[in-house]
Amino acid sequence: MSVFLSVFLCFTAAIISSAWADFDVIGEQPLSKIAIHKTVLALSDSASIGAYPSLLGSKAEDTQWVTVNLVSPDPSVDDWVGVFSPAKLNSSTCPPVDDPKGRNKPYICSAPIKYKYANHSNSNYSKTGKTTLKFKLINQRADFSFALFSGGLSSPKLVAISNSISFANPKAPFYPRLAQGKTWDEMTVTWTSGYDISEATPFVQWGITGDRKTLSPARTLTFYQNDMWLSCKNCWLA
Numbered sequence: 044m045s046v047f048l049s050v051f052l053c054f055t056a057a058i059i060s061s062a063w064a065d066f067d068v069i070g071e072q073p074l075s076k077i078a079i080h081k082t083v084l085a086l087s088d089s090a091s092i093g094a095y096p097s098l099l100g101s102k103a104e105d106t107q108w109v110t111v112n113l114v115s116p117d118p119s120v121d122d123w124v125g126v127f128s129p130a131k132l133n134s135s136t137c138p139p140v141d142d143p144k145g146r147n148k149p150y151i152c153s154a155p156i157k158y159k160y161a162n163h164s165n166s167n168y169s170k171t172g173k174t175t176l177k178f179k180l181i182n183q184r185a186d187f188s189f190a191l192f193s194g195g196l197s198s199p200k201l202v203a204i205s206n207s208i209s210f211a212n213p214k215a216p217f218y219p220r221l222a223q224g225k226t227w228d229e230m231t232v233t234w235t236s237g238y239d240i241s242e243a244t245p246f247v248q249w250g251i252t253g254d255r256k257t258l259s260p261a262r263t264l265t266f267y268q269n270d271m272w273l274s275c276k277n278c279w280l281a
């Protein structure tokens with residue numbers, strides 16, 4: 044049996060990650076309520092947000108729960124915490140636009156991949172300004188940071204940014220998929236990895252248990268962040 048292979052090298056795009064958020068009602072994406080491009084800076088020295096553990100997947104897990112501790116000097120019921128990946132979220136990561144002076148440049152050009160209201164696990168947060176939230180993260184190839192916002196989802200004010208945390212091996216191959224090939228004696232194995240073709244040679248070792256194994260080279264298809272960005276440029280401006 045011949046094996047037909049392909050590999051998808053997937054470079055992290057913030058846009059891709061929105062695929063793991065849940066949909067509320069058909070057609071309404073909860074993340075779409077966040078007017079992230081309107082974010083204004085309101086960083087406060089007495090506010091803090093910290094996430095741990097800082098190293099995820101140390102036992103080769105591809106998902107892990109993360110604990111986020113919050114302290115806000117000025118808590119409110121509509122404070123929320125957004126998860127960002129890649130972790131770096133200021134405007135230095137914005138793609139170049141036709142606006143040389145950067146007048147209309149938003150402070151944050153990425154978008155949170157998940158969020159929770161700060162009062163999610165403790166309704167006393169709006170009085171005490173202290174709480175702990177838990178987030179389940181998947182290895183999606185980039186590091187993560189958490190940001191505390193006030194002002195609700197519609198006029199976010201960035202109050203504090205956490206340390207960044209990451210998976211031990213952000214490039215590890217995951218999610219093997221098996222499918223029938225194009226002909227009756229072909230089988231397709233697909234997986235997703237963060238390795239560039241210049242860093243690692245993808246192949247599959249296969250055969251009957253106990254028998255000699257055959258190595259089959261794999262074909263790759265690479266997507267870059269810009270591939271996503273261009274096709275979805277106006278998605279969040281609506």
Ligand SMILES: *[C@@H]1O[C@H](CO)[C@@H](O)[C@H](O)[C@H]1NC(C)=O
Pocket residue numbers: 120121122160162163166169
């Ligand atoms: C938590 O915050 C949300 C959003 O502001 C609010 O609708 C909800 O009533 C709050 N819950 C409690 C228990 O304060």
Ligand SMILES: *[C@@H]1O[C@H](CO)[C@@H](O)[C@H](O)[C@H]1NC(C)=O
Pocket residue numbers: 131133134135
């Ligand atoms: C963005 O953050 C980096 C440090 O992470 C800093 O050097 C840079 O000046 C910041 N850029 C803006 C526009 O705030």
Ligand SMILES: *[C@@H]1O[C@H](CO)[C@@H](O)[C@H](O)[C@H]1NC(C)=O
Pocket residue numbers: 164165166167
């Ligand atoms: C919230 O505050 C009330 C009254 O102070 C207290 O009884 C309760 O245990 C607190 N809840 C949490 C989750 O800390």
